[in-house]
Each structure stands twice: as structure tokens, then as C-alpha cells.
Amino acid sequence: MFYRESGQFKTRYQDDQAVFTIAQDRYFVYAVVAFAYLVIPLWADEYWYEAVLIPFLVFAMATIGLNLLLGYAGQLSLGTGGFMAVGAYSAFKLITAFPDLNVIVAFLIAGLIAALVGILFGIPSLRIKGFYLAVATLAAQFFLTWMFNKIGWFYNNNPSGTLTAPPREMLGYTITSAHATPQTRYMIALILVTVFAVIAKNLIRGRIGRSWMAIRDMDIAAEIIGFRPYRAKLLAFGISSFYCGVAGAMLLFLWLGSVETEAFDINVSFQVLFMVIIGGLGSMLGSFLGAAFITLVPVFLVNAPHLVGLEMPTDTQTNIEVMIFGGLIIFFLIVEPHGLARLWQIAKEKLRRWPFPY
Amino acid sequence: MSQDRNIGSVLLDVDNISLSFGGVQAIQNVSFNVREGEVRAIIGPNGAGKSSMLNCINGFYHPQQGVITYKGVPRKQMRPHVAASQGIARTFQNIALFSGMSTLDNIMTGRNLRMKVNFLFQALYFGPARKEEMEHRLAAEKIIDFLEIEAIRKTTVGQLPYGLQKRVELGRALAAEPDLLLLDEPMAGMNSEEKEDMCRFILDVNDEFGTTIVLIEHDMGVVMDISDRVLVLDYGKGIADGTPDEVRANSQVIEAYLGVGHD
């Protein structure tokens, strides 16, 4: 009853093409954004920032990236970790080599470098499709992590092989490394994610998004329309890797503070893939929902036994967590293979009729 | 019917085309032409090579032999996106819509070649990008209007019934404002009402926009009614070419369809 569109007329095409055509949706999103920007910084504590909020933002960025490539353009990539690594290491080298360089600018340049690498590894996508392409992207994943591991220059020859984010300031606030407060890092991450989410949405609703979806659905027909599959695919790889690269830089500088190459290994690629699929392929909302879900589940599993008063030996606990995680994924895929975003849509449909059953 | 059409000079000339896949000879030494503004039908029993012929015209298949001349430019090998940019649009026998997108989006994809604004502006979706998007939205809406599919414009095409999907596919082809429209069995699987509608649309397109139409169709009534000239293929060879009346009376054509036994 409250969630109907009746009475909301659009008289210009512009309004019809807007992101949120239903007023209630718009207000809801404004509310969420306001909450994120205004309410959370007031009462979130360090644990929440470090364990939930900041990683959520980092992975939301990466998930949006992979969703653009997989959900919209239909190209299956398992190289997400590798591209995040490119972003992180590039940002690291840039920031350590140019101490006066603005951190955000460094992130953006790192993203561009990741985009170029992404395009390079996307070249096979013209000839290779589906699972085969996934395996080709694995080549990217393993090669890149091997390269960053082996070549000392990348980690400034630090004997332990780890990258440590040096403290850097912007507008008088320290925003990176352990010296920066979680609150500051959260805000920077939030701003980055907001801006890039808007950009992604704009790309999707225009010509580029359509060309990707055309390629995804039937690339032969797409060619007949005049789309160039090659260009569209490379653009998808490039833009997707840009997002993943920035996410990687965020992971290093805004979240963990120091990483080893393991932080970007194949497990991360799968993690982000889960986020995309469970959130919902081809859905911006889904990217956020999926990232939230996968970020929250381990946190929940770690804390749940304590909450219920159960104590378990750690390795049994780890094993059970792993099993539950796997089980949840299977369960989810059975219940709603189109992901959380679809569940949300269904809920909205029901909400339209509420409180009437039909 | 076809008398009032403004038929001009030759737009498409197919000269001695042969096409084979592995051992199978799909088309053998076929030649014909299509004049500007006319409605040209290609008919023949199943497997005669009709779809393959269309595929050659828009560059999907490359014939081993022969030349296709379009708008005066002879080509040995056409490519699909080049064909598209030259004003050739088509529909498919088995419907090649983008099943994950809405009707509106599908038709908007047809406008693709006319969208020029580069992607940086797209990212910001304002100014030139938005203006261009609205222009094309207007063009797409006109087509939606023309084809009477307003009610389903936001529906995902994968969920539409077959007949409507065919209509949307026609819309997508029209969105490109083509000079040459290739239709591969646009009325297959439709009931007579839907066929009448489809016929009306095709005739309107030819009438209002002067679009040249090449049409593969099995329904003889339709073919005889709306086409100016008919090409008949059988087993990859051209066996008749002329006006509907001429073709109807041709004994080879009758044989091909009814399969009169040879002694």
C-alpha cells in the first residue's frame, strides 16, 4: 500500500531512464547513504570498522568490478586477485617513490595500470569463451602473483616480502597506515566507493552497458547490430580491472596496512566471484549485497559459538566454519540462483501488494 | 499492392555466389539482384540455402566464389559490423534477441551505430551523453509506437511470447534506419492475425521509408501478395526468378515444392 508507484508520472524520458524511477526507492537509497555517511561514523567501533565496514567497502569495489565483467559483459574471469595485486603493488610503488603524490591520485593511477594489465590479459577473450576463458584468466592470476612474489623491486626489496603502507596525509588528516584512524580510512573508502558506484551505474545504463549485455547474451547478433565484440570485451576487461586495481590499493592502504602476496591469491578471486554470484549477476545492488554477505558470514561464524556459550577447539571450529561456508553457498544457490538481488526484487513485489495478499 | 512502389536502380547485386561447408554445397552459382525500394522474396523448400544467402549478404558467411556488390561497391568478403554500418539490418529465423534485456533496451541497441559520445562522458551521464541518449530514446519510442508494442517496452524479452519477440526483433532492425532490410522468416510460427499485422508493418516500412526489403518466407499467400519479384532456390541453386505470377506458373518451381517424381 505504501510502496506503489501510482501517482508517480514521468513526463520526460530523462525521468524514465533515471536510476531510481520509483520515489520510494530513491528515498530509501538516500536514507542508506545518509546513514553510511552520518550515522555510522558516530557509533561504530574499531572492531566494526576493521572487521566489517572497511573490508565490505574494499570488496564492494572489487565486486562491482567483477560484476561489470562477468554479470554485464558475460566474461568469466578468475584473475580478480591478480588484478587487485596489480593495483596494490602499483600504488605502493607510486606512493613510496613519490612521497608528495596525493594518495587518491596514486590510487587512480594504480587503477589505470591495472586496467592496462587487464586489457592485456583480456586479449584472448576474442577467441576464447566460457570456462576456457576462465582458465586463461587463471594464467593471469598465477603469473601475476608469482611475479610480485619473485621480483624484489615490487616490494622495495623488503626482506620479509611484505608491503607496508607508509603514512600519508591529505587535507591535514593522516589517511593511510596504522596511524590513520579507522574512521578516516572508512570515510575515504566510502567516498571512493560512492563515486565509482555512480560511475558504474552510468556506464551500465548507457550505450556501453548495452553493448556489454549484447555481447553477453548473444555476441553473434551483437556483431550484426554493429557492436564490435572485441572492443567491448577489452573495454570490459579494462574497466573491470580498474575497479579491482583500486580495490587492491584500498585493501593495502585503507584496510590491512600490510600485505603479502597471499592476500591476492586464488582464494580472493573465488571470494569475489562468490560475492558476485550470491549478490546477483548483473546487478549493482547485488554487488553490495554479495560483498556484505560474504564479509559478514565469517565474522558471524567466528563470533556465534561464543554468543551461544559454546567453546570449541580452534581447528574444529575452523573446519566447521569452512563446512558451513560451503554449505551456505550451496544452499543459497539452490534457494535463489539469481542471488540476493532477486530476493530483494521479490520482496519489493510483495511489498507493493502489502498488506493485501494478492 | 506493388504497383505504387517507387523502385529505383540496383542496390544489391549478387553475382555467381557459391558457398560450401566442409563437404556440403549450400549455394551453387546463384545470381540475382535487388532494386532499391522493392520487396524481394526468396523462397524454396527447407534446406535450399535461403538463410545461408542472407548470411552471405551481411557477411556472416564468406562465399568461396562470387562477388556481392552493394551500393556499387563490389565485395568478396563482407563483415557483419561493416554491413551494419553500411545500412544493412536483419532479423533471424531463430530470433537472436538479447534475452536478458528489455524490449526498449533491445531496440536501443539497434541505435548503437548512431551513438557517438565517448565513454568518459558516458561515465558521467550528463551533458552530451544524456542528450544523445534521449534523442535515441525518442527514435526508439517511435518504433515502439509503430509496432504497437508500448505495453511490453520494459519487459525482459526472454519472457515474451514468440510472436512478440519477432516483432521486437523487427523493431531492433528498424532502429538502425537501414537501407536494406533482410528478414528471415519473419512470420514463422504466427497465427493469421499476427501474420496480417506483420505484413502491414513490413509494407508500411517499405512505403514510408522506402526501405528495400529482402524477405525469406514460406507462406505463399504472403509472398505473392506483397513482393515485387521472387527468387526461388532449391538445393542451393536458383531455379526461377521473376514476378510472383511468373514464378507461380513455373513448372520447375512446382516440381520442387510438390516433388514430382522423375522418370
Added chain:
Amino acid sequence: MEILTAIFVSPFLDIASSPVFFAEVVISGILTGVLYSLVALGFVLIFKASGVFNYAQGAMVLFAALTLVGLMEHGAPEWLAIILTIAIMGAIAFVIERFMLRPLVNQELITLFMATIGLNFVLEGFGQMLWGSNVKALDIGIPDNPFEIHIGTESILLGTFDIYAAVVGAVLVISLSVFFHKTTIGRALRAVADDHQAAMSVGIPLRTIWIIVWSVAGLVALVAGIMWGSKSGVQFSLSLIALKALPVLILGGFTSIPGAIIGGLIIGVGEKIAEVYWGPLFGGAIENWFAYMLALVFLLFRPQGLFGEKIIERV
């Protein structure tokens, strides 16, 4: 300039200067390759029969090996342990069919693939919870006596174990090939892989078929587990072998049983040669990515693999 020589000249000189050593490297590669093939076979089976890419195959290998060792540690004689493990793998196949495959029938393949990733986690966690996560030695009595083949003044060192592995691999491949192409069940399996719905509508019992396939894959996993486990101990990293099987499948084609062997051999040999002769140039550990690069290059020229079916797209 030096780098160019180092890459394009020196390794070949090394090879030429000691052909016997080269032969040993090749043979060693062949043997690793056979082991890869065994794992790849499991993939091919399931893919061929249900179109599902079973990411959990590696976890199945690990689980089978863990179960076997676990049972033996509890005092079961080898033959009994093997039979019990086979039965357990069959039971697992039943459970997988009931709770994972059946609800997901007719879903897109990527969904099923994701489900097998979930399954991977479940099996890993479960196996380690049951049997612990230490490295275990697996010994079921396959003799590993070293013997030498003399060629001129040098000799190649081999072990009888390697011969056993090769023979086992060959036997498996041949029997599975025969099974798929000559028996009625084999035909049913191929039908299912092509199109679930069509297979159901001609009366092929999907459920039974799947249980059979996954059980056979479990058996293959057990064999692979035995071989790998005997060679390098049963441990967690066994499940990562699954990832290595992917380039094998690329080369051999996802649906070809002989392809799995040939692909495995090529990858095994290629990897070894690359590591031994080119590895030192790059600081070692080329094996991490060489197989994938090889597969990638291959794909560029032949997107469907050596033996895969050519994908013809019709409009």
C-alpha cells in the same frame, strides 16, 4: 643480449649436452603427468556425463585418501580399507546427488560450478575434521624399488612405483573409454551430458545416472589419491591439484578421456622441462604458472583444446 641468449640458446645447449639427463627429466615429467591425468579423468567423467565442472574433484581426491589412511590407521587391512573407502565414496555420491544436484537440475552451468566450489569447502572441512589435518603417509604396498636403465656411460634412475602409476593410468583410461562408448549406460551418460531435459524425456533416470557417475568419479579420485598420497603423503595441498588439472583439461578437451591422458602428459613434461632448464633464470617456481601459460597459448590457436568438440555457432 645476454638475456636473449640465456632464454633462447643456453637451455637448448644444456639439453643437447646431456640427452640422458634430458630423458630422465622427460620421464619424470611423464610420471607427474600421469598423476595429473588421473585427477583430470575425474573431471572429464563428471563433465562428460552431466555437463558439470566439478571443482570439488580435488577435495574428493583428498577425502578419499584421508579416509583410506584413516581406516588403515584404525587397523583395517588394506583390501578392506579400500573396499570401505569405495563404499563411502559411493555414499557421498548419493548424498551429493540428493542434496545438491537434484535441487539444481536444469540450472545454468555456472550455478552448478559454483555449487561444486561450495562442495569443495564442505568436503575439505569435513575430511579434516574427521581425520585430522597432519600430513599422513600412505602405504598400501605398492613397491617402490629403484632401478636403473643404463644408456652408454650414464643411467636413468626410476622406481617401480612409477611404472605402476603409468600402468594404472593406462588401465583406467582404457576401461573408462570402453565404458563410455560401448555400453548402454555409457550412452545414457553422454545423453545426459548433452541435454538434461531431453535425456529425461526419453526416460533416462537422471538420478541413478548421476549417482553412478559421481561414484565412478569417486573411485577415480580414490585411485588418484592413492597414487599421489603414496608418492608425496596425504595432505591438504592435494586438493590444490584440482587447479592444476584445468590446463590439462584445456589441452585435452573437457570431454575427452584419452585427451585427459595426453593433456596430462604434455603438461607434466612441459612443466618439468621448463622448471629444470628455464627455472633458474627466473628464480624458480615457474611451475606455478607455466601450465596455465601453456594452456593459454594453446587456446589462442585452438580454442576447443586438442580433442574437444569444435564449437560451431549457428544463428
